[in-house]
Amino acid sequence: MSEPALPPSVVNLADHEALARQRLPADRWAYLCGAAGDGITATENQRAWQAIGLRPRVLRPLAGGHTRVTLLGKEWTHPVLVAPMAYQRLAHPQGEAAAALAAAVLGAGMVLSTQSSVSMEEVARLMLTEPARGPLWFQLYLQADRDWTGRLIRRAEDAGYEALVLTVDAPVHGARDAERRTGFRLPPDIEAVHLHEQPLTRQPVPAAGTSALFDGLLCSAPTWDDIAWLKAQTSLPILLKGITHPADARMAADLGAAGVIVSNHGGRTLDTAEPTARALPDVVAAIGGEVPVLVDGGIRRGTDILKALALGASAVLVGRPVLHGLTNAGAPGVAHVLRLLRDELEIAMALTGCRTLEDVQPELLRSV
Numbered sequence: 001m002s003e004p005a006l007p008p009s010v011v012n013l014a015d016h017e018a019l020a021r022q023r024l025p026a027d028r029w030a031y032l033c034g035a036a037g038d039g040i041t042a043t044e045n046q047r048a049w050q051a052i053g054l055r056p057r058v059l060r061p062l063a064g065g066h067t068r069v070t071l072l073g074k075e076w077t078h079p080v081l082v083a084p085m086a087y088q089r090l091a092h093p094q095g096e097a098a099a100a101l102a103a104a105v106l107g108a109g110m111v112l113s114t115q116s117s118v119s120m121e122e123v124a125r126l127m128l129t130e131p132a133r134g135p136l137w138f139q140l141y142l143q144a145d146r147d148w149t150g151r152l153i154r155r156a157e158d159a160g161y162e163a164l165v166l167t168v169d170a171p172v173h174g175a176r177d178a179e180r181r182t183g184f185r186l187p188p189d190i191e192a193v194h195l196h197e198q199p200l201t202r203q204p205v206p207a208a209g210t211s212a213l214f215d216g217l218l219c220s221a222p223t224w225d226d227i228a229w230l231k232a233q234t235s236l237p238i239l240l241k242g243i244t245h246p247a248d249a250r251m252a253a254d255l256g257a258a259g260v261i262v263s264n265h266g267g268r269t270l271d272t273a274e275p276t277a278r279a280l281p282d283v284v285a286a287i288g289g290e291v292p293v294l295v296d297g298g299i300r301r302g303t304d305i306l307k308a309l310a311l312g313a314s315a316v317l318v319g320r321p322v323l324h325g326l327t328n329a330g331a332p333g334v335a336h337v338l339r340l341l342r343d344e345l346e347i348a349m350a351l352t353g354c355r356t357l358e359d360v361q362p363e364l365l366r367s368v
Contacts (some may be wrong), residue, residue, distance in 0.1 A: 003330045010328070013300045013321045016337055020091075020324035027182035028090045032323050036174030037271025041264055045298030048275035052307045053366030057353030065355035067345060071109075071292060071315055072163060072237050072258060076134050078342055079315035079357065080305065081109030082322050082334075083266075083296050084139035084165065084241075089117040089190045091326040099326055100126040102334035106342065109134030111165050111317065114141045114152070115192040124159040137163040139241070141170075142222040142230070148198055150233050155194075157236060163258065164234060167265075169242025171221040174269040227255045239294070244279040246286035253290050259314075260287065262295040266319055277307070284312030302344025306352065309360040 010016055021029060035042035067078040082103050089095030096118040103110045104127045112123050120138060127136045138156040143149045153164065230238060237258030243249050244264055252260050262280050264273040276297035284293050295308050296317035308316050318341065325333035354360050 003332055004328070006329050006333065006336060010336075012340060013324070013337060016321060016324040016328055016333070020327040024091065024327055027179075027184040030176070030178035030182045031087070031184045032085075032090055033320055034176050034178040035267040035271070036176055036269055039267060039271070041271050041273045041275065042267030042298075044275040045264070045267055045277070046300055047298075048277035049298055049300075049304040049307055052277065054303065054307070054348075054352055055364055055366055056351055057364070060353035060355065060359075062350055062353070062355050065346075065349065067342070067349070067357060069315060069357055071135060074135070076109065077107035077132060078134075078345065079309065079313075080338060080341055080345075081111055081134060081137075081294070081315060081317045082338075083317035083319035084111040084113035084167070085319055085323060086113045086115030086192065087117045087186065087190055088323065088326060090187075091323050092330050094118075094330055095326075096123050097126060098331040099322055099334050102325075102331045102338060103127065104130035104133040106335055106338040107132045107134055108338050108342075109137065109315070111137045111139050112161075113139050114194055117190050117193060119193050120156055120161070121159050124161065128160050135163065136161055137165050137239070139165040139167060140230075141167055142226055143195075143198060145198065146229065152194060153230075153234050153236075157234060161236070163237040163239060164230070165239045165241050165261065166222075166227075166230065167241045168222070168248075169244075169263065169265050170269050172269075174265070174271065176268065224251060224255065227252075227257070231256055243283060244274055244276065246282040249283040249286040249293075253287055257291060259292040259294060261317065262293060262297075262313070263317075264297055266297055277311070280308065280311045280313060299341075302341055302346070302348045305341065305345045306348040306354075306360060307365060309357055310362055310364050312362075 069076055069079040082099055092098055096116045100110050100123045110127055127133050138161040239259040240252045240257050241261035242263050243260045249260050262276050262283050276295050280295050287293055292314035294315045295313045299316050299318050305316050321337050322334050325337035352364050
């Protein structure tokens with residue numbers, strides 16, 4: 001069965017979003033693309049990038065320019081990775097496999113979610129056989145059963161994943177009104193394939209008059225002490241995703257994290273959290289160049305990527321737009337989204353006088 005062709009009117013990521021919203025059932029849209037609370041953080045993530053002005057330089061030599069970037073000691077074609085997102089088969093039957101195929105061909109990185117609806121081995125097979133691919137990392141939610149979590153880590157190592165990305169900003173789900181309003185439920189043929197064999201862990205039963213959240217679920221939530229445990233389980237580099245406070249960034253570096261990802265979970269957890277474009281400079285300053293800083297949240301244009309790099313990020317992650325492309329045309333749709341971002345980044349570099357990413361400096365920005 002062939003993929004539907006993208007209409008010629010789809011020429012940017014906003015067009016992809018509008019088309020995907022038409023094509024996805026309301027309950028799936030609510031889960032995949034919804035936000036916490038009133039959606040303020042999700043909206044402000046985009047607006048914060050748009051609010052930063054560019055001050056281009058002109059008449060600089062640009063011939064032979066490129067977008068190559070070094071991450072964790074290895075050079076890659078460009079600084080864009082697919083963010084970890086759960087249950088991508090809700091958007092397309094091939095789910096994460098289609099996204100991985102597109103990322104590999106376009107030279108983008110892939111961060112696979114613990115809650116993937118396609119196995120890590122299949123995704124790795126698609127990514128690792130492509131010579132021009134980007135980095136392949138595995139996103140981790142620490143599970144209550146730490147022994148089982150250790151087995152999951154070793155499975156990722158055996159499959160060829162090159163780093164672990166520990167999500168630290170979602171010990172509980174956000175208050176997502178749209179999901180409740182549409183009555184979202186996972187269909188029976190879609191599951192988190194890495195978690196279905198997890199042993200049942202009994203949560204503490206809160207005493208009468210106590211909090212079901214604080215005295216139940218959160219008793220097994222990870223803390224800073226778990227970073228040492230995680231480092232003891234693997235030789236892979238560990239990045240912490242969900243850092244927005246500079247004190248947490250400093251703590252992560254001090255505890256041996258190989259990198260941090262400035263993220264507010266796309267506005268899906270805590271509404272009114274600070275937009276990532278505004279959080280990024282303080283995190284970069286706190287890290288002091290010791291480890292790479294990446295960022296996600298609201299990236300919709302090549303100019304957004306340029307601004308992120310000028311603020312000190314080494315690379316960016318892109319989430320919802322990948323789901324939009326996946327909905328619209330499977331792997332070709334994701335490839336189109338990534339191609340647009342890469343082309344727009346090159347255009348933005350050329351028009352601001354940047355031959356390579358080393359030329360992308362804070363002086364290009366008007367204000368934050």
